Amino acid sequence: MPKTVEYSPYLFNEIADFGVTKTVTNPNSGVNEPSFVKSFSLHVYPQKRTLDMQYRSLGTNYVNAITLVVRHNNRLNDQLRVKYKGEEYKILNISSDDSANYMTYDFLTLQNVKELGGNA
Template sequence: MPRTVSYSPYLFSERADFGTTKSILNENSGVNEPKFVKQFSLHVYPQKRTLDMQYRALGTNYQNAITLVVRHTHRINDQLEVKYAGELYKIINISSDDSANYQTYDFLTLQRIDGESGLNG
């Protein structure tokens, strides 16, 4: 029987906002501007990479990515964006645990979105 991973609740001390970017009219200029619109927030645990994980990520899309751990929820999908630690990220991978265990976790791999260009950095 596989061993289930359990995280202590104190590790989930940080919060991340999940939402989408929408065009919002700027009242001062009359121009539509992209703005992050929050849909919900979750407590997160930023998982640290091991040295082996860092070496394997070199030269891939995951090189500058971060991983956040959240309690399992069906609200998360790859169309959402994540605002975490003052930066905006897109979800590039969701490793979801939808087993029947009591406490399950989802691992979200995120890549930062640059503000002006929308490109990943």
Template sequence: MPRKLLPSMFNKRIEFGTVKSVEDDNTGDYKETFVSQFSLWAYPSKRTLNQQYQLLGTNLTDTIVLIIRHNSNVNESLKLKYNGQQYDILDISSDDSLNYMSYDYLTVKLTSKVG
């Protein structure tokens, strides 16, 4: 039986967007800035201990899973902002069925800054 997700569980707002180089008016240098395109409500899923043990030693160790209502605009090329931090989308488990309540599971990882 699939897990039942209640609308009240989707209580975190996440922003989707891209990173663009923007000129700093004071210095004239360019810096990368997150530019929001749209936002959705999300439910941060919790992993069981067994799932955490299975991820040890993989590149998915420091990831989190966010559940959103199905949205075809979400893809891996977008970045997202959650709890004030920027994340990369590593994988999308998308539900393309025509069900009334379909959800996408996003596996995301905190963006690592270079330098």
């Protein structure tokens, strides 16, 4: 039986907002602009990359990606956007653990929307 990784609760000391991007009319200019609309928030643990992970990501879409760890949550999907530390991110990959274990975690690989060319 594989050993499950347990993270201490104190590691999840940062908060990320999850939501969607909707078009909202700017009241000052009357122009339609994309805007982040929050659906829910979760405590997250920013996973640090190992040197091996850095080397493997070279030349891929994951070069500047970040990984956040959250407690397993069924509301997560790759259509959501994430607002973390004032930046908006697109979810590239969700490694979800939906096993019957007591403590399970999901690993979210995120790419900054600005690096994807705006509203990708």
